[in-house]
């Protein structure tokens with residue numbers, strides 16, 4: 001397996017949206033990825049390619065010295081191969097080079113897989129937003145990691 005971690009381009013958007021729609025109960029509207037890629041100066045959009053095919057995507061927002069992981073998903077056929085962790089690590093390393101000192105995210109309280117990955121990478125839980133997700137009223141768990149430790 002040849003893994004390539006690189007910034008997203010316009011040509012990736014169809015596959016990125018397909019991964020988004022098949023991974024989340026509340027996928028982003030189609031225009032959102034276009035906006036993040038072309039019009040949001042705070043956004044850094046990444047993909048992981050496996051043997052030349054896009055297998056995972058990530059969007060991270062840079063806000064002065066903080067970063068917020070906006071979305072991250074690995075195609076179901078490619079999960080548990082270390083791709084999500086490597087893609088997130090790459091985005092965090094790049095963010096740290098841009099001066100980011102702390103990264104944040106929200107994750108559904110029932111999303112054990114994502115929480116396990118974030119914990120394993122050193123994220124810690126710092127709070128909850130009650131009934132944050134409007135489709136099923138699930139809580140959001142807030143997690144963060146210090147990058148300058």
Ligand SMILES: CC(C)(COP(=O)(O)OP(=O)(O)OC[C@H]1O[C@@H](n2cnc3c(N)ncnc32)[C@H](O)[C@@H]1OP(=O)(O)O)[C@@H](O)C(=O)NCCC(=O)NCCS
Pocket residue numbers: 023024056072073074075078079080081082083084085086106107108111112113114116117118120
């Ligand atoms: C969460 C997600 C991005 C993980 O991507 P991935 O490429 O499968 O993750 P990795 O293979 O890099 O896993 C890294 C570590 O996370 C943990 N992990 C990942 N999936 C897990 C699962 N289903 N159960 C338990 N632990 C899991 C493990 O510790 C794993 O390391 P290991 O395989 O060596 O044990 C993927 O499951 C996904 O796309 N889910 C749907 C979308 C989603 O929930 N995104 C996150 C929103 S906050």
